Amino acid sequence: xxxxxxxxxxxxxxxxxxxxxxxxxxxxxxxxxxxxxxxxxxxxxxxxxxxxxxxxxxxxxxxxxxxxxxxxxxxxxxxxxxxxxxxxxxxxxxxxxxxxxxxxxxxxxxxxxxxxxxxxxxxxxxxxxxxxxxxxxxxxxxxxxxxxxxxxxxxxxxxxxxxxxxxxxxxxxxxxxxxxxxxxxxxxxxxxxxxxxxxxxxxxxxxxxxxxxxxxxxxxxxxxxxxxxxxxxxxxxxxxxxxxxxxxxxxxxxxxxxxxxxxxxxxxxxxxxxxxxxxxxxxxxxxxxxxxxxxxxxxxxxxxxxxxxxxxxxxxxxxxxxxxxxxxxxxxxxxxxxxxxxxxxxxxxxxxxxxxxxxxxxxxxxxxxxxxxxxxxxxxxxxxxxxxxxxxxxxxxxxxxxxxxxxxxxxxxxxxxxxxxxxxxxxxxxxxxxxxxxxxxxxxxxxxxxxxxxxxxxxxxxxxxxxxxxxxxxxxxxxxxxxxxxxxxxxxxxxxxxxxxxxxxxxxxxxxxxxxxxxxxxxxxxxxxxxxxxxxxxxxxxxxxxxxxxxxxxxxxxxxxxxxxxxxxxxxxxxxxxxxxxxxxxxxxxxxxxxxxxxxxxxxxxxxxxxxxxxxxxxxxxxxxxxxxxxxxxxxxxxxxxxxxxxxxxxxxxxxxxx
Numbered sequence: 001x002x003x004x005x006x007x008x009x010x011x012x013x014x015x016x017x018x019x020x021x022x023x024x025x026x027x028x029x030x031x032x033x034x035x036x037x038x039x040x041x042x043x044x045x046x047x048x049x050x051x052x053x054x055x056x057x058x059x060x061x062x063x064x065x066x067x068x069x070x071x072x073x074x075x076x077x078x079x080x081x082x083x084x085x086x087x088x089x090x091x092x093x094x095x096x097x098x099x100x101x102x103x104x105x106x107x108x109x110x111x112x113x114x115x116x117x118x119x120x121x122x123x124x125x126x127x128x129x130x131x132x133x134x135x136x137x138x139x140x141x142x143x144x145x146x147x148x149x150x151x152x153x154x155x156x157x158x159x160x161x162x163x164x165x166x167x168x169x170x171x172x173x174x175x176x177x178x179x180x181x182x183x184x185x186x187x188x189x190x191x192x193x194x195x196x197x198x199x200x201x202x203x204x205x206x207x208x209x210x211x212x213x214x215x216x217x218x219x220x221x222x223x224x225x226x227x228x229x230x231x232x233x234x235x236x237x238x239x240x241x242x243x244x245x246x247x248x249x250x251x252x253x254x255x256x257x258x259x260x261x262x263x264x265x266x267x268x269x270x271x272x273x274x275x276x277x278x279x280x281x282x283x284x285x286x287x288x289x290x291x292x293x294x295x296x297x298x299x300x301x302x303x304x305x306x307x308x309x310x311x312x313x314x315x316x317x318x319x320x321x322x323x324x325x326x327x328x329x330x331x332x333x334x335x336x337x338x339x340x341x342x343x344x345x346x347x348x349x350x351x352x353x354x355x356x357x358x359x360x361x362x363x364x365x366x367x368x369x370x371x372x373x374x375x376x377x378x379x380x381x382x383x384x385x386x387x388x389x390x391x392x393x394x395x396x397x398x399x400x401x402x403x404x405x406x407x408x409x410x411x412x413x414x415x416x417x418x419x420x421x422x423x424x425x426x427x428x429x430x431x432x433x434x435x436x437x438x439x440x441x442x443x444x445x446x447x448x449x450x451x452x453x454x455x456x457x458x459x460x461x462x463x464x465x466x467x468x469x470x471x472x473x474x475x476x477x478x479x480x481x482x483x484x485x486x487x488x489x490x491x492x493x494x495x496x497x498x499x500x501x502x503x504x505x506x507x508x509x510x511x512x513x514x515x516x517x518x519x520x521x522x523x524x525x526x527x528x529x530x531x532x533x534x535x536x537x538x539x540x541x542x543x544x545x546x547x548x549x550x551x552x553x554x555x556x557x558x559x560x561x562x563x564x565x566x567x568x569x570x571x572x573x574x575x576x577x578x579x580x581x582x583x584x585x586x587x588x589x590x591x592x593x594x595x596x597x598x599x600x601x602x603x604x605x606x607x608x609x610x611x612x613x614x615x616x617x618x619x620x621x622x623x624x625x626x627x628x629x630x631x632x633x634x635x636x637x638x639x640x641x642x643x644x645x646x647x648x649x650x651x652x653x654x655x656x657x658x659x
Contacts (some may be wrong), residue, residue, distance in 0.1 A: 034164030037078050037144070045073040049072060060096075060366035062157040063150035066262040071119050071152045078144040078161060085140050090171035092144075095159040095176060095367035098125030100149040105137055109144075116149045120246040123628050125156055126237060127181050130173040132166065153250060180369050184237040187373050187380075191234065194384045195227030201391055219270040219390065223383045226263035229256035230380075234373045251298040254312075258294035261316050262287040264379065268327050271342050271386070272335065283323070290316055317357055324350045338386050345382045451475050463644035474581065477503055481573055491524035491563030493572070493606055493656075497596060500576055508592070513584055519596040525564045525606055526658050527638075564656075568637040572654070575633045575641070579610050579652045582626045587650060589615025604658040616647040 041054040046067065054077070063074070092105070100114025101124060113124040138546060150156025202220035233256045236242075242249035265287060274280050297312035325491055331343035345633045352375040359365045385522055420595050451472075484499040505515045583592055589612035599605045619627075627643065630652075634641035640655035 034162060034168050035080060037161040037163060039079040040076045040158075042077075043075045045075075046070055047072065059158055059160040062155070062366040063155075064153060064155060067150070067152075069152050070080045071151060074148050074158070075156055076144075076146040076148070076562040078146070079142065080144070080163065081141045082138070083140075085135070086165075087135050088136050088584050089135065089166045089338060090138060090164060091166045091173070092131040093162040093169045093176075094129045094131075095162075096145060097129065097152050097158045098126055098148055099151050099156045103129075103131065104145040105131075105133065106139060106142055108137060110559070114149065116147055117591060119149065119151050122241045123151075123154055123156070123246075124240055126171055126240055128176045130186075132168065153244065154246065155366070157257045157366055157654055176369070181238045186374060187377055188231045188234045188238075190377060191227040191231035191380055194380050194548070195224045195231060198227065198383070199224035199385050201387060205391070205394060215396075217390070218275075219267060220387060222263045222267040222270065223387055226260050226267060227380060227383065227593045229259040229263065230376055232256040233260060234376075237370075237373065249297075249495075251295070254298035255291075255295050258291050258312070258316055261320050263321065264289055265323050265381070268323065268342060268346070271339050272327060272330055286319065290319060317353065321350060337387070341382055342386070345378045348378055409493075419430065425575075446477060473507060477507070478577070481577060482570075485515055488566065488569050489524075489563075490565055490569075491526060492523055493564075493569075493608075494519065494522045496569055496573055497576075497594070497608075499574070500580070501594075504577075504580055508580070508584055512590060514591050516591065516593040518593060520598060521608055522596060522598050525656055526562060527564050527568070527656075570641070571637045572656070575630050575654060576608070578612070578626050578629055578633075583610065583612045583614065583650075586617075587612050589614030599655075599658075606656045606658075608654040608656075611652075612650050613648055614650055616645045616650055619643050619645045 038059045039056055040059055040061070042057050042061065043054040044051045044067075047070065054075060057076075059078075061074070063072075063077075080414045092103075092110075094103075097116065100116055100121065102112040102116060103110045110133075111129070114122050144161065146158060148156060148158060162172060179264075202224055204215050205220065206214050206216055233253045236249075236253040244252065266284070269275055269280055269283075269617075294312045294316060327346055331339045345393045349372065352371045356370045356372045359368055360370065481499065482505055484503070488495055488499075501515070501517065508515065580592075583589055591610040591613045593609075593611040595611070597607055597609075599607055630641060633639075634654065637656070640653075640657070642651075642653040642655075644651045
């Protein structure tokens with residue numbers, strides 16, 4: 001079992017902690033000359049109607065706390081004085097104001113962002129503002145005038161103003177900007193990367209279930225949804241001009257925040273191994289209801305009813321707190337390394353989340369910064385770490401499965417090779433048995449038939465000695481030729497003809513038949529089996545196949561071609577012996593011409609011809625006997641057999657086509 005690498009995760013946590021401390025800790029403490037302006041007079045415009053008189057207020061002024069569900073404008077006047085007019089550059093730092101605003105100092109317009117009369121536009125209340133003030137703008141008695149437009153439910157208003165020398169105030173502004181804008185951007189980018197990686201792993205990692213269905217690990221999906229939703233929620237902190245119009249954009253961050261909470265809960269269920277528990281089924285249903293409640297609260301806030309959001313957040317927080325308690329308790333008692341690591345993140349984020357809920361929902365603080373967006377990085381690191389571990393374990397399992405499959409395939413291949421070898425041996429034995437059967441059958445049909453004929457001739461007493469002797473000689477020739485055929489090389493027609501000449505020509509010469517030999521040096525005849533030509537045989541009779549089909553079939557036959565086997569050679573030998581015996585016994589010829597030539601492309605094959613000068617006969621009227629046996633042998637080896645005869649010339653032609 002692999003050891004859980006805690007040290008790697010602890011180092012990642014520490015590195016993240018140092019980064020966050022660098023964003024939070026102030027670079028420089030403010031000096032005594034820095035002023036914090038909290039006293040102001042405000043004149044409001046509600047529903048397009050300005051109020052008649054100004055009223056004193058203490059900053060911060062949070063619009064949604066004073067004017068619930070109503071949009072409007074506020075005009076602030078903030079006086080301040082110096083003992084003497086400054087002679088060095090000053091800076092004005094405002095942590096939060098807007099949603100749209102315009103700032104004047106001593107009747108000089110310093111900055112304006114957004115339309116002051118057009119509501120539900122861009123939101124410029126998210127980033128802190130810093131204005132550099134040159135000495136000629138400042139007097140001993142000064143007046144800052146700020147005009148804001150505040151939309152209902154968008155946390156508009158005005159935070160206390162910080163005024164002082166540039167080197168004192170600017171570091172404070174810079175630190176606030178880093179923590180709220182730069183930090184939020186980095187958190188969003190990190191969450192986006194983790195979410196996309198987890199989503200890619202969830203999409204690509206598919207395994208077969210026990211029921212044969214393809215399924216994916218939901219842990220990757222929950223991690224992806226949690227991080228992507230958190231990215232959208234955190235992005236609201238620095239997107240001043242949202243891609244969706246208000247109030248729809250206001251619904252999205254609240255909704256995605258609730259989805260993040262629910263997805264993290266489901267992620268914890270998978271880590272703790274509680275997915276099959278009955279109570280978890282009810283928890284999943286409650287999470288669905290909770291998401292719908294938060295969505296309704298977000299819509300209510302967008303419709304100028306912000307009171308529903310704290311209640312929805314409260315229910316989500318209580319649910320998360322209850323599950324976190326059970327989750328941490330199980331982690332302490334019997335949790336795995338991954339379970340305890342997530343439990344540590346849960347503890348940190350729960351504490352930070354309760355702090356943010358108290359500050360923003362109970363105290364209604366304005367201008368403060370949320371800490372949960374940064375502590376959630378610990379969640380992201382933990383999720384990324386666990387996803388990487390799960391992916392590595394799955395990859396190792398895949399490698400092991402592939403190796404096991406390779407071993408099984410090798411064993412099957414070895415088994416198939418043994419079976420094939422046994423089958424090949426069986427085929428060889430069957431071929432030898434068939435060859436022996438064929439030899440015995442041929443000896444029975446050939447030599448046996450001749451000997452039986454000789455016996456009947458002797459028994460009848462009517463046959464002469466020469467006739468019986470001729471029958472026995474034919475029997476001996478048949479036996480010798482059968483033995484010769486067994487030793488012929490496949491496809492060697494030249495050797496077959498040489499054997500015939502050696503065995504039969506001397507005896508024919510004694511009987512007055514002279515042979516004229518005209519045989520070329522024939523190549524080995526390559527042929528393909530008939531059953532290997534289904535393409536051409538499937539064509540209708542008399543219909544030539546298409547050129548491309550014919551060419552492909554011929555190429556296939558050439559690939560499957562092999563030398564003419566012993567069976568075909570023996571059948572060819574039988575045809576030649578039968579034809580020669582017919583010439584000797586029935587033609588009365590004195591001269592026999594034996595011709596053999598190789599056919600050139602595109603014919604490709606061998607043509608054999610026997611021509612005698614005998615008396616001839618009517619080939620069309622002869623049926624059965626030797627001609628029938630010749631036709632049967634030609635059909636067996638797919639040879640073309642032709643015979644023509646007239647007085648003084650009889651031609652027997654055998655054509656064998658090559659592959």
